[in-house]
Amino acid sequence: xxxxxxxxxxxxxxxxxxxxxxxxxxxxxxxxxxxxxxxxxxxxxxxxxxxxxxxxxxxxxxxxxxxxxxxxxxxxxxxxxxxxxxxxxxxxxxxxxxxxxxxxxxxxxxxxxxxxxxxxxxxxxxxxxxxxxxxxxxxxxxxxxxxxxxxxxxxxxxxxxxxxxxxxxxxxxxxxxxxxxxxxxxxxxxxxxxxxxxxx
Numbered sequence: 001x002x003x004x005x006x007x008x009x010x011x012x013x014x015x016x017x018x019x020x021x022x023x024x025x026x027x028x029x030x031x032x033x034x035x036x037x038x039x040x041x042x043x044x045x046x047x048x049x050x051x052x053x054x055x056x057x058x059x060x061x062x063x064x065x066x067x068x069x070x071x072x073x074x075x076x077x078x079x080x081x082x083x084x085x086x087x088x089x090x091x092x093x094x095x096x097x098x099x100x101x102x103x104x105x106x107x108x109x110x111x112x113x114x115x116x117x118x119x120x121x122x123x124x125x126x127x128x129x130x131x132x133x134x135x136x137x138x139x140x141x142x143x144x145x146x147x148x149x150x151x152x153x154x155x156x157x158x159x160x161x162x163x164x165x166x167x168x169x170x171x172x173x174x175x176x177x178x179x180x181x182x183x184x185x186x187x188x189x190x191x192x193x194x195x196x197x198x199x200x
Contacts, residue, residue, distance in 0.1 A: 001065040002085055005031040008042065008063060026072055028088060038088035043075030046121035056121035058162050061102040071110060073100045076119055080112050092146045097139055106167035109149065109185055110141040113165055120162060136160035138174065140188060150188030
């Protein structure tokens with residue numbers, strides 16, 4: 001976005017043994033010519049050896065770039081941050097969003113799925129991800145101010161399926177167990193829920 005590309009990279013020893021410490025970073029480059037712009041170290045990240053070396057399925061949803069902001073968590077248990085896309089400096093933190101599993105930014109709202117007691121990418125990466133080994137919470141923050149707008153927590157979301165969080169217009173959608181739910185973007189108020197037919 002904005003002529004820049006952002007990515008997470010292991011800058012540790014390569015090649016090296018699997019037990020060699022990883023050194024993860026969030027980096028930014030000029031999308032036209034590849035010029036290096038900035039780097040932010042990441043304290044901890046999911047192990048890449050899980051799931052046949054490709055990592056957990058939700059990892060691509062932990063980095064979002066919109067206009068002049070980059071949204072990411074710089075550690076498994078640290079809050080999601082909004083970074084200045086040009087400098088990498090932290091603009092604000094979204095308190096309470098540690099253990100992030102997914103980040104979605106839509107119409108001025110930051111939506112974060114968190115896992116408890118640990119995020120899914122380290123608590124059960126080798127297991128069937130739709131099983132509720134990890135309790136889920138969806139949090140919605142105002143992107144500019146950082147204030148919490150609403151949250152949905154267990155037991156209602158104990159079976160939240162990964163990669164199903166979506167937003168369109170003033171609605172947020174997700175699959176919770178055998179149902180699909182729709183809530184209001186700004187208030188979290190329930191709009192509708194599909195029948196418990198077991199075929200979702």
